[in-house]
Amino acid sequence: MGRWWVVALSEAVHGDKALAVTCEGEQLAVFRDGKGAVFALEDRCPHRRVPLSPGPVKAGGLQCPYHGWTFDGATGLCNDIPNLRRDERVPARYAARAFPAAEANGFIHVWRGAGTPAAVLPGASYRAAGREQTGSAVANIAFEQYLDVMLDGPECLLSFPGVHITDFFLGDPRRDGEHLVLDRGAVWKGKGNGPAFVRDHSLWVRTRVPLRGGDIRVELLSADEEPLVTIFIAASENRRGTTSLVWRGFRHATAAPLSWRWRMARAIGRAPFAIFPHIDGAAAAALEVAPSRDRRLAKTDARTPAERVVPVQERCVV
Ligand code: FES
Numbered sequence: 141m142g143r144w145w146v147v148a149l150s151e152a153v154h155g156d157k158a159l160a161v162t163c164e165g166e167q168l169a170v171f172r173d174g175k176g177a178v179f180a181l182e183d184r185c186p187h188r189r190v191p192l193s194p195g196p197v198k199a200g201g202l203q204c205p206y207h208g209w210t211f212d213g214a215t216g217l218c219n220d221i222p223n224l225r226r227d228e229r230v231p232a233r234y235a236a237r238a239f240p241a242a243e244a245n246g247f248i249h250v251w252r253g254a255g256t257p258a259a260v261l262p263g264a265s266y267r268a269a270g271r272e273q274t275g276s277a278v279a280n281i282a283f284e285q286y287l288d289v290m291l292d293g294p295e296c297l298l299s300f301p302g303v304h305i306t307d308f309f310l311g312d313p314r315r316d317g318e319h320l321v322l323d324r325g326a327v328w329k330g331k332g333n334g335p336a337f338v339r340d341h342s343l344w345v346r347t348r349v350p351l352r353g354g355d356i357r358v359e360l361l362s363a364d365e366e367p368l369v370t371i372f373i374a375a376s377e378n379r380r381g382t383t384s385l386v387w388r389g390f391r392h393a394t395a396a397p398l399s400w401r402w403r404m405a406r407a408i409g410r411a412p413f414a415i416f417p418h419i420d421g422a423a424a425a426a427l428e429v430a431p432s433r434d435r436r437l438a439k440t441d442a443r444t445p446a447e448r449v450v451p452v453q454e455r456c457v458v
Contacts, residue, residue, distance in 0.1 A: 160193035173197070200220050268390050303329065344360075
């Protein structure tokens with residue numbers, strides 16, 4: 141069965157140029173037509189296998205930069221070959237692989253795999269309600285490991301200014317459809333390690349990690365579970381053990397008590413979070429494999445969602 145993957149930020153695909161991206165280890169050329177609709181082709185010309193993405197976008201689709209064949213974005217069919225004689229037609233078998241593409245909330249999605257594209261796009265769950273910070277990167281960690289570390293030690297992958305993410309988490313990961321959700325304690329820096337029980341921490345970090353696919357949601361919450369920062373991170377497998385990342389996130393307006401560091405960062409317009417493209421391998425390797433074990437087990441769990449209720453109990457990990 142196929143699935144939607146987020147492959148790019150909407151604003152990264154514009155004009156008469158294609159964007160080269162990598163998803164599930166395969167290179168794609170993503171581009172728009174004159175009306176702004178998005179398309180995705182395998183980034184490989186069927187004629188001589190050169191990348192298509194450096195070619196220009198024409199009225200008929202994406203033109204190969206080598207011999208100038210043009211490929212329709214929706215079907216992948218070649219619709220123009222320069223220098224054909226008047227009585228020659230483009231053979232119907234000349235085609236690049238085309239993938240369904242769609243856009244939602246600033247994310248470009250590509251459907252990969254079998255089946256009819258699902259109606260709901262992963263990016264549809266994200267809604268900005270504040271000034272956004274966006275970005276993209278290739279992280280030096282394999283895709284599945286990235287998802288696991290997001291559960292076991294998100295402080296290896298991202299940070300919030302003036303916030304220390306602790307090793308204390310509240311219970312086991314909760315199953316939410318095809319995601320696992322985990323709440324972890326956090327404290328303002330300079331205030332010590334925080335109370336022994338996560339319920340008493342001044343902040344929480346909530347990570348929502350997919351069992352399959354790459355849509356991750358991270359929230360920094362006040363002790364009253366009021367959101368302070370929301371981040372949507374889209375991850376997908378790149379090549380050679382790396383992971384493609386694109387993200388959007390924002391700081392919420394709030395009346396919750398904040399540290400002076402946080403207020404200062406907000407006053408000077410500092411970003412409310414940072415996503416790390418360079419992962420400290422030693423720190424990631426040292427993480428206890430705990431919540432991610434639940435994710436690995438849940439991926440192979442054949443029970444129905446109603447049967448998969450995970451008991452929540454207070455637990456401290458040191
Ligand atoms: S290699 Fe693309 S048209 Fe020849």
